[in-house]
Amino acid sequence: MQTKNKSNGHGENLVAKDFATDQDVRWCPGCGDYSILKQIQTILPSINVPRENIVFISGIGCSSRFPYYMNTYGMHSIHGRAGAIVSGLKSVNPDLDIWMITGDGDSLSIGGNHLIHLLRRNFNVNIVLFNNQIYGLTKGQYSPTSPKGQVSKSTPFGSVDRPFNPITLALGSEGTFVARAIDRNPIHLREILSAAHDHNGASFIEIYQNCNVFNDGAFEEFTDKSLKDKNTLYLENGRPLLFDNESKGIVLDGFKPVIVDMDSYSPDDCWIHDDEDKIKASILAEFFDYTEERGNYLVLLEYFIKIRGIPMSRYSRIRSTFINLKEKLIWIHCSVVITSGKLNKA
Amino acid sequence: MKEPVDESRDEVVIHFAGDSGDGIQLTGGQFTETVELFGNDISTFPNFPAEIRAPIGTLAGVSGFQLKFGSVEVFTPGDMFDVLVVMNAAALKINLKNLKPGGIIIANTAGFDKKNLNLAKYIDGANPLIDHSLDNYQLHAIDITKMTREALKDFGLSVKEVDRCKNMFVLGYVYWMFSQTPDNTIKFIRNKFKKNTEIAEANIKALKTGYNFGDTNETFKTRFRIKAASLPKGKYRNINGNSALALALIAASHKNNLELFYASYPITPASDILHELSRHKNFGVKTYQAEDEIAAACAAIGASFGGSLAVTGSSGPGIALKGEALGLAVMLETPMVIINVQRGGPSTGLPTKTEQADLLQAIYGRNGEAPIPVLAASSPKDCFDVAYEACRIAVEHMTPVLVLSDGYVANGSEPWQFPESKDLKEFKVHRPTGDEFVDEQYLPYYRDENHVRPWVVPGMKGYTHRVGGLEKEANTGNVSYDGNNHELMVKTRAEKIEKIADFIPKQEINRGEAGADILILGWGSTFGAIETATKELIEEGLSVAHIQLKYLFPFPSNLGELLKTFDKVVVPEMNRGQLTKLIRDKFLIDAKSISKVKGLPFTVDEIKERVLKLREYADQK
Ligand SMILES: Cc1ncc(C[n+]2csc(CCOP(=O)(O)OP(=O)(O)O)c2C)c(N)n1
Ligand code: SF4
Numbered sequence: 001m002q003t004k005n006k007s008n009g010h011g012e013n014l015v016a017k018d019f020a021t022d023q024d025v026r027w028c029p030g031c032g033d034y035s036i037l038k039q040i041q042t043i044l045p046s047i048n049v050p051r052e053n054i055v056f057i058s059g060i061g062c063s064s065r066f067p068y069y070m071n072t073y074g075m076h077s078i079h080g081r082a083g084a085i086v087s088g089l090k091s092v093n094p095d096l097d098i099w100m101i102t103g104d105g106d107s108l109s110i111g112g113n114h115l116i117h118l119l120r121r122n123f124n125v126n127i128v129l130f131n132n133q134i135y136g137l138t139k140g141q142y143s144p145t146s147p148k149g150q151v152s153k154s155t156p157f158g159s160v161d162r163p164f165n166p167i168t169l170a171l172g173s174e175g176t177f178v179a180r181a182i183d184r185n186p187i188h189l190r191e192i193l194s195a196a197h198d199h200n201g202a203s204f205i206e207i208y209q210n211c212n213v214f215n216d217g218a219f220e221e222f223t224d225k226s227l228k229d230k231n232t233l234y235l236e237n238g239r240p241l242l243f244d245n246e247s248k249g250i251v252l253d254g255f256k257p258v259i260v261d262m263d264s265y266s267p268d269d270c271w272i273h274d275d276e277d278k279i280k281a282s283i284l285a286e287f288f289d290y291t292e293e294r295g296n297y298l299v300l301l302e303y304f305i306k307i308r309g310i311p312m313s314r315y316s317r318i319r320s321t322f323i324n325l326k327e328k329l330i331w332i333h334c335s336v337v338i339t340s341g342k343l344n345k346a
Numbered sequence: 347m348k349e350p351v352d353e354s355r356d357e358v359v360i361h362f363a364g365d366s367g368d369g370i371q372l373t374g375g376q377f378t379e380t381v382e383l384f385g386n387d388i389s390t391f392p393n394f395p396a397e398i399r400a401p402i403g404t405l406a407g408v409s410g411f412q413l414k415f416g417s418v419e420v421f422t423p424g425d426m427f428d429v430l431v432v433m434n435a436a437a438l439k440i441n442l443k444n445l446k447p448g449g450i451i452i453a454n455t456a457g458f459d460k461k462n463l464n465l466a467k468y469i470d471g472a473n474p475l476i477d478h479s480l481d482n483y484q485l486h487a488i489d490i491t492k493m494t495r496e497a498l499k500d501f502g503l504s505v506k507e508v509d510r511c512k513n514m515f516v517l518g519y520v521y522w523m524f525s526q527t528p529d530n531t532i533k534f535i536r537n538k539f540k541k542n543t544e545i546a547e548a549n550i551k552a553l554k555t556g557y558n559f560g561d562t563n564e565t566f567k568t569r570f571r572i573k574a575a576s577l578p579k580g581k582y583r584n585i586n587g588n589s590a591l592a593l594a595l596i597a598a599s600h601k602n603n604l605e606l607f608y609a610s611y612p613i614t615p616a617s618d619i620l621h622e623l624s625r626h627k628n629f630g631v632k633t634y635q636a637e638d639e640i641a642a643a644c645a646a647i648g649a650s651f652g653g654s655l656a657v658t659g660s661s662g663p664g665i666a667l668k669g670e671a672l673g674l675a676v677m678l679e680t681p682m683v684i685i686n687v688q689r690g691g692p693s694t695g696l697p698t699k700t701e702q703a704d705l706l707q708a709i710y711g712r713n714g715e716a717p718i719p720v721l722a723a724s725s726p727k728d729c730f731d732v733a734y735e736a737c738r739i740a741v742e743h744m745t746p747v748l749v750l751s752d753g754y755v756a757n758g759s760e761p762w763q764f765p766e767s768k769d770l771k772e773f774k775v776h777r778p779t780g781d782e783f784v785d786e787q788y789l790p791y792y793r794d795e796n797h798v799r800p801w802v803v804p805g806m807k808g809y810t811h812r813v814g815g816l817e818k819e820a821n822t823g824n825v826s827y828d829g830n831n832h833e834l835m836v837k838t839r840a841e842k843i844e845k846i847a848d849f850i851p852k853q854e855i856n857r858g859e860a861g862a863d864i865l866i867l868g869w870g871s872t873f874g875a876i877e878t879a880t881k882e883l884i885e886e887g888l889s890v891a892h893i894q895l896k897y898l899f900p901f902p903s904n905l906g907e908l909l910k911t912f913d914k915v916v917v918p919e920m921n922r923g924q925l926t927k928l929i930r931d932k933f934l935i936d937a938k939s940i941s942k943v944k945g946l947p948f949t950v951d952e953i954k955e956r957v958l959k960l961r962e963y964a965d966q967k
Contacts, residue, residue: 021812023824052807057648060815067812068825073804075651076814077644078674084641088648088656089804091632092607096652096804114644117637 014051016041021071032183032209033063036130039189040099041070047197049097055089057082059111061103062137063130063209080111083118083127090123097197098125105135108144108164119173122201128193129166129204132211133218140214152214167285170204171278177203178281183210184223188234235284240270255283352525354571357416359424360520363441364433364457365402366395366409369513374411376517376531382584382761383530385574386415389874390586390759391423391947396614396698403457403465405436417573421725422874423758425949429523431516433457433490435466438474450484452519454512456491488559490515497555501548511552518556525571528553578763585762587726587755588615591659591685592622593764594733596629599655602741602773606657607649609634609642613661614697615753616687620659639664643671643684650680651813653803655737659685662704663694669712672746674815676716676839679791679799681740681747683733684718688752690945699945700753702870703921708748709899709928715836717843719743720899722750724873727762729755732896734770735850741773743846744798750898752920754871754947776800778809790823796849797842844900853902858884858891865912866957867937869895869925872918872948879953890957898925906933916940916960918953 019041027033044054054072058064060079067074073096077085086100100118107115107129118127134152135141141154145166149158170178177199181192189207196203208219221231233243233250241250242262249270250257257271274280360377364370371392378390391412400407414424426446432438434457445451453475463471474480475487494512501508514535521528532550539546585593599606608631610620624633632654636642642658650656658668665686675682688704690696708720719739723732729751736747778800782792790811793799802809811823819826820834856873857880858865868876873894880892891912895901909915909929915937917926923939930937940956942948 050807052810053805055804067814070812071810073810074812074814075678076812076816077647078670078815081640081644081671084636084644085648085651087636087641088607088609088634088645088650089652090648091634091645092605092649092652092654092656093803093805113637114641117641 014045016045019044019051019071021069023068025069026065027062028213030212031062032132032211033066033130035183035186036063036128036189036207036209037066037069039186039193040128043190043193043197044072047097047194053095054097054099056099056101057086057089058101059103059106060137061106061130061135062211063103063132064101064106064137066101080106080109081114083107083111083114086125087114087118087121087123090125094124098123100125100127102127102129103136104129104131104133104143104145104166105138108166108169112144116169116173119170119175119202119204122174122176124200125202126193126196127202127204128196129206130209131166131206132209132215133163134211134215136211136214146215165285166204166206168282170206171282171285175204176201178285179204180206180208182208182219182222182232184219235273235275237273237275240267240272242267242270257283351568352571353568354573355416355428356418356572357414357420357424358429358524358570358572359412359414359427360429360431361410361412361427361441361444362431362516363408363410363437364431364454364513365436366398366400366407367402368409368433369510370409370411370433373513373517374413376534377520378413378415378759379534379584380521380526380528380530381413381415381524381572384526385577386417386572387420387575387577388413388415388584388760389420389423390414391754392757393946394698396696401465403434403436403462405440405466408437408440410437410441415572417575419575420760421877422947422950425951429520431520433513433516435462435468435474439466439468442474445483447482448484450486451480452486452488452516454490454516455487456489458487488519490556493555493559494552497551498548501544501551503544503548507545508548511549514549514552515556515559518553518558519560520556521553522557522560523569525569528557577761580763582761582763584759585726585730585764586618586757586759587723587729587751588618588687588757589622590726590729590762591723591733591749591751592619592626594730595623595655595657595683595737596626596631597730597765597767597770598734598737598773599631600629601767601770602655602737602775604653604655604741604775606631607634607646607654608632608657608659609636609645609649610659611636611639611642611664613639613664615689615756616659616661616664616685618756619685619687639667640671643668643675646682646684647671647675647678647680650675650682651678651803653801653805655683655741656681657683657685657737659687661687661689661697662691662707665704665707666711672718673712673714673716675746676712676718677815677818678813679744679839679842680813681744681801683736683740683747683749685733685749685751687756688750690753690943696945698753700871700947701920701943701945702750702752702872703924703943704750705869705898705919705921705924706927708750715840717840717899718746718748719843719846719897720748720750721896722870722898723755724868724870724894724896726755726758726760728873728896730762730764735896738771738773739846739849741775741801742798742849743796743842744776744801745843745846750870752871758871778802784821787822789821791818792821793838793842796845797838847897847900847903850897850900850902852904853893853895853897853908855908856892856894857881858889860891860908860911862891863889863913864891864957864961865909865915866890866892866953867895867909867915867917867925867929868892868919869898872920875948875950875953876918878950879957882950883954883957895925898928901932909933909935914938914960916957918942918948918956920947 056067056070056074059082067076082100133145142150142152142159144164179192181189221227229244249262252271362370362374393410412423414420429450430445431452433454490512494515498508535549608623646656646658690699690701721732723729736749740747782789788809816825817832866876883890918940926937926939
């Protein structure tokens with residue numbers, strides 16, 4: 001088939017803007033989604049995949065409009081089901097580079113079932129979850145990640161439900177690449193996106209994304225200049241857990257991580273991050289995440305776990321054993337042959 | 347010893363019944379295979395309880411297998427039995443009403459002890475085998491359990507293992523009775539118990555003992571002979587509806603160089619399609635057991651987007667879950683086949699029983715204007731043709747297509763003269779022609795004269811585009827909220843489906859003539875009963891015709907015209923009159939419904955009776 005579509009031409013020397021479409025981006029001005037779109041468009045030229053092999057699939061939500069803005073193949077589907085569509089597409093065409101775009105309502109509420117099974121099956125796809133802790137598109141109801149007490153349109157007196165921790169959920173679903181990033185740190189976000197792409201298996205990235213219309217400032221503790229150092233810790237493989245300009249660290253007291261002042265500890269005392277240690281990842285995910293009420297808390301970014309060497313899903317292997325037995329077709333089942341009205345065993 | 351009298355018959359209906367642990371389905375299956383190999387035409391109807399192991403001996407635990415076989419063409423498993431085999435009292439209690447007067451009962455007396463009689467709710471434990479209540483039948487009461495134990499006493503097997511062989515004793519006895527040889531079953535047993543020769547030999551011994559018992563026993567006066575049917579020359583195999591569906595999907599994918607992807611979540615009576623297809627990885631078939639039916643439908647959409655022949659199958663409750671995804675498939679205009687093996691509803695309903703009550707759901711059961719073509723299979727072997735045709739329509743018209751089967755055709759079986767690859771239709775797969783560009787921009791919703799858009803799949807260079815469930819602008823597929831555009835698109839999608847009527851065969855009359863007094867109009871699995879009823883009514887001198895619809899949406903283009911030639915139209919359906927509604931709505935015809943929702947197929951007599959009644963009623967008016 002010849003290439004007619006010039007603007008869709010092959011990806012030699014493409015730059016970020018070649019991945020933009022002619023469609024107006026319709027998110028609210030100031031929405032965190034813009035940054036994520038930009039970082040993804042920025043890394044795509046460098047991942048070495050022809051444009052026609054890249055597919056973005058989303059569910060429904062503000063974030064899920066994403067595929068319309070990507071000059072690749074794409075599908076904006078139905079609420080919560082992107083994970084299932086991704087699974088089908090990857091099963092039949094394992095060569096595609098598939099990115100699933102989803103929101104906290106989309107994948108943790110209505111699509112929760114598909115998310116956990118997508119992770120369990122470990123298809124080699126990239127799952128990008130925009131967590132704004134609110135339902136944006138439906139105009140501001142609380143979501144499964146909203147902290148307890150969240151005042152929203154549907155919880156005017158504060159929500160009473162406890163939130164999900166997407167990282168714990170992903171680890172519990174046998175995720176092999178589980179990471180967290182934030183819209184306001186583009187350099188880090190790009191690193192994580194690239195690492196997710198390189199991972200051979202299902203990569204799950206939770207991105208804190210500010211919804212400046214319905215939940216503005218939800219992640220202020222991690223973005224505000226005066227607060228962010230105190231409240232964020234970037235995990236680094238093989239390195240001690242240090243933060244706040246290395247003035248604070250984390251040591252393990254039994255199974256319990258404790259924050260200590262580095263005045264009285266040395267980096268050698270600290271917990272060393274091992275991104276293939278699932279048990280430690282679970283401890284980290286459990287101990288340093290949400291407090292029930294919003295307050296000062298520490299958030300860990302970067303990957304919690306990145307288990308290498310797990311094979312791609314078995315579905316991709318079937319493909320290579322596909323044999324075309326066209327003419328023999330299916331009559332191997334034939335048990336009986338009738339010749340002149342009489343049945344004999346074939 | 348009395349010499350048996352040979353009696354020759356055109357056809358016989360035999361019903362095996364017993365506890366669900368008695369191996370009834372296997373016994374029935376073996377008998378079927380043997381008479382089929384002999385050359386009889388057959389039609390079977392397995393009927394089992396919903397519980398895997400209902401309490402032993404109870405009415406709820408009775409499992410049945412019915413078979414009609416004959417030297418003439420057989421359309422249904424039969425209304426009333428000639429022979430009823432019962433392994434216990436409950437089996438007799440449930441089935442006696444369907445035994446023909448004077449019919450034969452073969453009963454295992456061990457299943458009529460006090461406990462069994464009580465479980466079967468015989469009042470005060472009255473035993474029908476001895477109280478003369480069965481005097482109008484030919485009763486063969488045999489202590490099968492005891493005779494089997496006696497025959498196998500030297501095998502060193504446990505009582506439980508020995509008792510499991512008693513169905514083989516019965517089968518041997520029945521083989522003798524119908525002048526069939528047990529050879530095929532002996533082969534089958536040897537193969538089945540390859541790893542356990544002891545068990546194999548015990549079963550064979552039981553089988554032979556049963557056979558010899560027929561030979562030497564005094565009671566039997568009659569031995570039946572049913573000649574082989576004269577079926578057209580060719581290769582045949584016995585097939586049930588679910589297997590036929592599965593084979594059709596594989597055939598469609600191979601013939602057209604498409605990979606087959608089947609996604610499903612287990613549900614009775616559709617699971618066997620998944621089981622069957624999973625065995626065929628060697629044909630490149632990919633089966634996907636999804637986390638739920640929504641996921642199965644969505645995975646199929648993903649696979650279709652990826653260029654595979656994508657299919658999802660389920661039964662009513664699962665189809666309900668798939669509804670939203672089917673709307674997406676309509677919106678995307680992507681090819682896909684959805685199979686609904688209907689069962690008794692609503693909700694969980696009667697999971698192992700048959701019904702046809704999802705027709706309106708199939709045609710209308712989605713939000714918005716979301717037309718999907720609907721086809722229905724009328725017999726086990728017809729499942730092949732219908733599924734193959736559904737794949738063709740899906741691919742050639744870029745649309746999801748729904749196939750309706752039901753528990754009756756899914757599990758029932760008949761001999762099938764299967765096609766050769768060269769006889770199968772090739773599909774026209776729409777790939778872009780080069781016309782779909784404006785200013786070098788690819789238009790994913792550019793259509794041909796039949797409103798069909800090309801099937802472009804990710805990986806094709808130069809055609810990147812986005813699709814989605816939001817309303818799209820004509821041609822470009824860009825999101826559009828414009829009202830006029832929406833109306834145009836709704837109409838275009840509807841017309842695309844309506845145009846399919848030009849690409850399907852015209853409706854033919856199955857039996858009888860246009861202009862007859864009465865048309866019996868059916869769809870799906872009622873075929874056999876209606877066909878037989880029509881045949882008999884015509885023989886009785888009535889002016890009757892039969893049409894069985896395969897295409898339910900859109901209808902064949904000549905259907906309206908054809909229907910108007912008949913004086914009266916009656917529609918037997920296993921629902922409350924769903925096709926009747928559609929016919930009345932579409933053609934303004936005073937169609938009359940003949941409804942049955944008992945979880946069981948129509949009998950021929952039921953249809954005849956009710957057709958005659960409607961006729962009388964109309965005559966009086
Ligand atoms: C079946 C169904 N139920 C409900 C909706 C309405 N709906 C659309 S998006 C959404 C929630 C979006 O929240 P989230 O996934 O967090 O995405 P965001 O808009 O915040 O990016 C809801 C409830 C729908 N489109 N479909
Ligand atoms: S509502 Fe919130 S999430 Fe949605 S576009 Fe606006 S700012 Fe972004």
